[in-house]
Amino acid sequence: MSLPAPRRRVAVVGTGAIVTGSHLPALGAHADRVELVAAVDVDERGLDAFRTVAGARVAGFTSTEAMLDAVRPDLVLIGTPPALHRAQTVAALKAGAWVLCEKPLCLSLAEYDDIAAAEEASGGYASVVFQHRYGSGAVHARDLITRGELGTPLVAHCQTTWHRDAGYYAVPWRGRWASEGGGPTMGHGIHQYDLLLHLLGEWSEVRAMAARLVHDVESEDLSTALVRFRDGALATVVNSVLSPHEVSRIRVDCADATLELTHLYGHDNDDWVYTPAPHVDPGRAAAWRAPAADVPSSHTAQLGALLDAFDHGERPPGSGPDARATLEFAAALYKAAFTGRPVRAGEIGPGDPYYAAMHGDHPDWAPKERV
Numbered sequence: 001m002s003l004p005a006p007r008r009r010v011a012v013v014g015t016g017a018i019v020t021g022s023h024l025p026a027l028g029a030h031a032d033r034v035e036l037v038a039a040v041d042v043d044e045r046g047l048d049a050f051r052t053v054a055g056a057r058v059a060g061f062t063s064t065e066a067m068l069d070a071v072r073p074d075l076v077l078i079g080t081p082p083a084l085h086r087a088q089t090v091a092a093l094k095a096g097a098w099v100l101c102e103k104p105l106c107l108s109l110a111e112y113d114d115i116a117a118a119e120e121a122s123g124g125y126a127s128v129v130f131q132h133r134y135g136s137g138a139v140h141a142r143d144l145i146t147r148g149e150l151g152t153p154l155v156a157h158c159q160t161t162w163h164r165d166a167g168y169y170a171v172p173w174r175g176r177w178a179s180e181g182g183g184p185t186m187g188h189g190i191h192q193y194d195l196l197l198h199l200l201g202e203w204s205e206v207r208a209m210a211a212r213l214v215h216d217v218e219s220e221d222l223s224t225a226l227v228r229f230r231d232g233a234l235a236t237v238v239n240s241v242l243s244p245h246e247v248s249r250i251r252v253d254c255a256d257a258t259l260e261l262t263h264l265y266g267h268d269n270d271d272w273v274y275t276p277a278p279h280v281d282p283g284r285a286a287a288w289r290a291p292a293a294d295v296p297s298s299h300t301a302q303l304g305a306l307l308d309a310f311d312h313g314e315r316p317p318g319s320g321p322d323a324r325a326t327l328e329f330a331a332a333l334y335k336a337a338f339t340g341r342p343v344r345a346g347e348i349g350p351g352d353p354y355y356a357a358m359h360g361d362h363p364d365w366a367p368k369e370r371v
């Protein structure tokens with residue numbers, strides 16, 4: 001009989017809103033598999049407040065390097081502003097830990113390739129948080145699509161129509177290429193189109209537009225894209241922080257059914273609706289209903305999937321090619337929008353300005369000090 005897997009020693013880097021509100025409850029839900037041993041934040045008051053909630057046995061540090069040296073955790077959860085993700089992920093991998101980092105995993109494909117090199121050198125893995133892939137509704141939908149149960153995917157809509165006010169953008173790291181990496185394409189809509197890519201697989205071509213219509217930001221506050229998938233399906237993608245009636249939506253019309261997901265910041269089984277085509281036998285359509293177990297999309301669900309992979313010594317979901325594909329889609333959307341030309345999958349490599357930065361040094365979009 002094999003021994004149960006050991007409890008993993010976990011550290012968090014960043015103790016702000018997402019770590020306190022989502023990672024800490026996820027750690028609590030998996031308390032039999034993980035032990036939170038350390039927390040890092042440069043803001044000592046925030047760190048103290050976090051440790052008050054998380055428990056006195058959680059060691060506090062104001063430096064990630066000092067924490068890694070002293071604690072040698074098995075797993076590091078990163079919830080700092082995006083500009084810090086690459087360096088903190090690489091440092092944690094070098095210290096022998098696995099990483100689960102908030103979205104976006106890093107600011108560019110060049111930064112991603114640094115992380116991939118650090119994975120290769122360390123033997124560890126770095127996953128990105130895209131919690132919407134992990135709810136039972138999404139797992140079921142992907143299974144139905146990939147098994148061909150719904151027929152060939154033909155046309156899809158992917159909509160992130162959210163609303164963010166000036167107060168939201170008053171936080172200094174938001175709305176700037178160097179610190180946030182982009183606007184709603186990188187920060188908000190990335191959840192929904194990550195799920196679309198997860199459902200429909202590889203894309204082949206992107207055409208796009210971006211605009212800065214309302215906010216005093218460097219990056220866009222709105223983007224739209226047309227996407228051709230490798231298997232022929234066409235999709236539209238909208239990433240907006242300008243939309244008073246907020247909704248997150250994915251619709252995929254397949255030959256035998258329409259699949260619709262409607263939610264805002266998280267889904268459960270009831271948020272998924274399947275409408276059969278007229279020619280479909282009702283008995284077949286009944287089998288599409290969501291699974292009996294209802295696992296909401298959440299950090300808890302994703303952490304569980306990562307811990308399963310850890311126990312099996314396997315690459316965790318949301319790492320490697322999965323993580324890179326979503327970042328490549330973001331880079332392609334920006335390149336297509338800013339150049340006005342279609343972008344093909346795989347074309348953005350070293351030497352391409354959109355490999356190094358999402359703004360691609362485009363004179364109308366790059367930070368002013370860079371042009």
Ligand SMILES: NC(=O)c1ccc[n+]([C@@H]2O[C@H](COP(=O)([O-])OP(=O)(O)OC[C@H]3O[C@@H](n4cnc5c(N)ncnc54)[C@H](O)[C@@H]3O)[C@@H](O)[C@H]2O)c1
Nearest residue numbers: 014015016017018040041042043046079080081082102103
């Ligand atoms: N998955 C999701 O649904 C979701 C939702 C919201 C935010 N996020 C992501 O989470 C990340 C953090 O967002 P947030 O809203 O929690 O921000 P936040 O500002 O509330 O928290 C960030 C924390 O990082 C700390 N920090 C800054 N520099 C640091 C450093 N060098 N070392 C250690 N700590 C440092 C800050 O002091 C702060 O406590 C972002 O990447 C964001 O995109 C994800």
